[in-house]
Structure formats: C-alpha cells, structure tokens
Amino acid sequence: MSMELRTITSEDFAAVGELIYDSTNAWYVASGRPPIFTGPKESTQLFCRVYDQIDSGNCILAVSESGELAGSCFYHPRSTHVSLGIMNVHPNFFGQGIARKLLKHITDLADEQQLPVRLVSSAVNLDSFSLYNRAGFVPRMVFQDMLIDIPETGIDDPSVSQAGVREATAVDAANMAKLELELAGIERENDLRYFINNDSGIWHVTVSEDAAGQLNGFLVSVYDPGSNMIGPGVAKDEETLIQLLLAEINQQRGRQPVCVMPAEATQAVNKMYHWGAKNCELHFAQVRGAWKEPRGLIVPSFMPETG
Numbered sequence: 001m002s003m004e005l006r007t008i009t010s011e012d013f014a015a016v017g018e019l020i021y022d023s024t025n026a027w028y029v030a031s032g033r034p035p036i037f038t039g040p041k042e043s044t045q046l047f048c049r050v051y052d053q054i055d056s057g058n059c060i061l062a063v064s065e066s067g068e069l070a071g072s073c074f075y076h077p078r079s080t081h082v083s084l085g086i087m088n089v090h091p092n093f094f095g096q097g098i099a100r101k102l103l104k105h106i107t108d109l110a111d112e113q114q115l116p117v118r119l120v121s122s123a124v125n126l127d128s129f130s131l132y133n134r135a136g137f138v139p140r141m142v143f144q145d146m147l148i149d150i151p152e153t154g155i156d157d158p159s160v161s162q163a164g165v166r167e168a169t170a171v172d173a174a175n176m177a178k179l180e181l182e183l184a185g186i187e188r189e190n191d192l193r194y195f196i197n198n199d200s201g202i203w204h205v206t207v208s209e210d211a212a213g214q215l216n217g218f219l220v221s222v223y224d225p226g227s228n229m230i231g232p233g234v235a236k237d238e239e240t241l242i243q244l245l246l247a248e249i250n251q252q253r254g255r256q257p258v259c260v261m262p263a264e265a266t267q268a269v270n271k272m273y274h275w276g277a278k279n280c281e282l283h284f285a286q287v288r289g290a291w292k293e294p295r296g297l298i299v300p301s302f303m304p305e306t307g
C-alpha cells in the first residue's frame with residue numbers, strides 16, 4: 001500500500017495524540033499487560049505540544065491513500081546527534097513496513113549531516129528492538145524503569161545530604177549543557193532552557209553543585225496527565241544521583257512517577273528499592289553510528305527523548 005510521508009502540523013495534533021494512545025496501549029494489552037496510558041485520550045497530545053514548543057515540525061507522519069494516519073515518529077536534530085522519539089504505527093497497519101519507512105526518513109536526514117542517531121527502546125518489545133536493530137542500531141546501555149509510589153508527606157532520608165542541591169535557574173542552562181556534553185557526549189541546551197523556563201508549569205529541574213559552585217549533576221521531572229517521569233538528567237557519580245533523585249522525588253509527592261535508572265548505578269538503584277520503587281520495564285539505549293562510553297550516569301526520558 002502506498003503511503004505519503006509528510007511533516008506534522010498543529011492540525012494533526014489530535015490525530016497523532018490518538019495514534020500514540022491507541023498504538024502503544026494495543027502493544028501493552030497484546031503483551032498481557034495493562035495499558036500504559038490511562039489518562040484521557042487527549043493526554044498524549046502532550047508529545048506533540050512539547051516537541052512543537054521546543055522546535056516545531058519534528059515529527060514525520062505516514063498517511064494512507066485514503067487519508068488515514070497510519071504512523072508517526074518524533075525526532076530531534078541536535079548539533080551532536082539526531083534523537084529519535086516515540087514511534088507508533090496504528091495496529092491496523094502493523095507489519096507492513098511503515099515503521100521501517102519512517103525510520104529510514106530519519107536515518108537519511110542524519111546520514112546527510114553525518115550524525116549518529118540515538119534512541120531508548122524497550123528491551124521487552126521485540127517489534128521495536130528488531131526494527132531498530134535491523135536498521136543498524138546497537139544496544140549500548142541498559143536501563144531499568146522504576147516506578148515509585150511517593151507518599152503525600154514525601155520521603156525523608158537523613159542519610160542523603162542535600163548540601164549543594166537547589167532548584168535550577170535560567171543561568172544554569174549553559175553549564176548544564178556543558179556537563180551533559182562532557183558526561184554523555186550530547187548537546188541540547190535548548191531543551192534544558194525549555195525545562196527551566198517551564199512555561200507550561202509541568203517541569204521541575206534540580207541541580208547539585210560542589211562547594212566551589214561547579215555542577216555535579218542535574219535532574220528534571222515532569223507531571224502531566226500524559227507523562228509523570230523523573231528524568232532526564234546526568235550525574236558525575238552515584239552520590240550526586242541519589243541526592244538529585246531524593247530532591248525530585250520530593251517534588252512529586254502523592255504521585256507515582258517512573259524513573260529510567262541506569263542499571264550500572266547499583267547504589268542508586270538500591271536506594272530506589274529502599275524507598276519502595278519497583279521495576280516495571282527494561283530499556284536499552286541504542287545508537288546507530290558513533291558512540292562513546294559515558295563518563296558519568298545518565299537518566300534518560302521519553303519526552304523529549306534522550307539517552
């Protein structure tokens with residue numbers, strides 16, 4: 001079946017939101033698990049709005065001859081790489097090569113600019129793992145998605161120092177970007193500025209700095225009916241990551257956010273268990289093209305994507 005590929009416009013937001021909701025939930029239900037999106041159907045339009053606010057037009061759509069929206073994929077070109085965000089095909093169109101076409105559109109853009117493509121994909125979803133793996137993506141890092149039920153009173157852990165931990169302000173954005181480049185090898189100052197500015201009121205950003213005022217890490221969280229996550233962030237070491245986690249957890253009192261934890265951060269993962277977190281999924285960071293071992297700990301997010 002022939003498919004037109006075209007760029008998203010604001011008139012597509014409702015249909016794309018519905019596609020994300022139906023496609024992702026269909027996969028979870030078919031895998032014997034409860035649906036992942038449980039808010040109202042409009043809630044997943046959040047993906048369209050966030051990408052539009054950061055840098056509009058970064059979503060490619062597949063539309064059938066009869067005008068049906070068959071697939072969508074968000075992406076984000078940055079100076080160091082191209083990131084691939086949530087990819088969805090409508091269940092009526094599964095297995096017809098639509099995701100492969102959308103993916104090729106994005107990898108062609110990256111190839112023109114000689115940039116690697118990075119994404120975070122579920123390690124338990126063989127449909128998406130295979131799609132990316134066959135297109136040249138290599139799994140590089142393992143993450144465990146930890147769901148944490150935060151009491152209304154928050155979590156008090158006197159063993160975790162909050163010295164040097166504070167809310168980020170606009171002047172931190174450049175140093176946060178520098179730190180992320182140093183630790184994770186990616187640059188995206190624009191996104192970091194967007195989180196700190198928080199025009200939509202759904203973001204919160206904490207930084208941790210040493211006694212000399214040098215940043216050791218930062219961590220973002222988001223709360224909206226379409227997404228409740230702790231991340232993205234980076235940290236120089238486990239102690240910093242634990243400090244940042246506790247600070248952001250206490251911004252999300254009474255909620256149940258998910259945090260995509262780097263599996264090698266065993267002390268931080270154990271702290272999360274101690275605070276009551278449970279594993280709910282596994283993810284791989286996958287990279288097509290150049291990749292360097294990170295020099296710190298990375299907490300990715302799905303919206304906007306990092307990893």
Ligand SMILES: CC(C)(COP(=O)(O)OP(=O)(O)OC[C@H]1O[C@@H](n2cnc3c(N)ncnc32)[C@H](O)[C@@H]1OP(=O)(O)O)[C@@H](O)C(=O)NCCC(=O)NCCS
Pocket residue numbers: 023024027085086087088089090093094095096097098099100101121122125126127128130131134
């Ligand atoms: C994952 C998803 C996007 C795939 O879409 P799709 O249009 O059905 O995928 P395609 O038809 O393009 O197939 C992808 C490729 O993976 C291959 N593939 C699928 N399962 C495979 C397996 N177990 N082993 C090897 N290859 C496999 C297919 O053969 C195809 O390769 P080919 O075209 O070279 O033969 C779709 O299932 C979906 O939207 N799922 C729900 C949401 C989701 O999981 N999104 C991804 C996470 S962000």
